[in-house]
Amino acid sequence: MIADNRVNTPLDELEIGHVFRSPGRTVTETDVVNFCMLTGNWIEIHSNTEYSSKTRWGERIVQGQLTFSLISGLLQFGPAIQANYGVDKLRFLHPVKIGDTVYATGEVIAKKDKDDKFGVGTFLIKAYNQNGDVLQRSEWSILMLRKRADLEELMAQATPIFKD
Template sequence: MAYEIKKYDEFKLGDKNVFTKTITETDVIMFAGISGDFNPVHMNEVYAKTTMFQGRIVHGMFIASLLGQAGASFFGGGAIYIGHTQKFTAPVRIGDTISAIVEVTEMIPEKKIIKYRAYCQNQEGKIVVDGEATIKIITQ
């Protein structure tokens, strides 16, 4: 997928982008295979029912990775990712619909740096991942 090349001055405080996906069993299996994370709380319903979650939960890092699409499709091919922080605030279950949201919160013009809130919420509007990230615009 090709991304639009955007310049720093095309962004402003409050700009927002959303990517939404319903999580499937196949997603969880594929993420486990790619990441190597086969924790039974993600993979084994019998085991997961014995935990505080009372059933399987989706990998937190999988959910956080949805922010990559929300950011990449918004900031485009003219940006590089510098860093992020995140907290996992609620479990996600197979069948949940997750919206990954990025929202510009700070701009540093002299360095062409943009800071943004990066969070995911479920179909009920509950935040399941919350954090912030920083990118640098590299286009002229």
């Protein structure tokens, strides 16, 4: 079952098999150039149109790490999420091209209690393009609050974004 696109449920309330979906985002030329500038990743398949036209893809492709970063932002993890615990089994399965629209799904595949307050949720994350091609697959482990009461306490202490 695919549910809402924001993971802000305490770990104890998440069910194995629960799936959520992110919103989509179109990858632009500006994204690719900014990522080249930020990381120094000027590999020609990403930055040289003439070179890329002679490759198996026939055009420039988006950096896999950029797609991974975009998906991380699109997944909209809420305050129940305390920290990224690790990423395993990351695979780049299909090229992303400038102009592709990407989105992701996440499926709860494991839960482990750390202590009374925190646990680790493991999610199978798949990134897709507008055609439904699977672009990337990985398993993300995330440190999460376990109980709703702890989440509500955290939210009560948070600085409000909007004031009356």
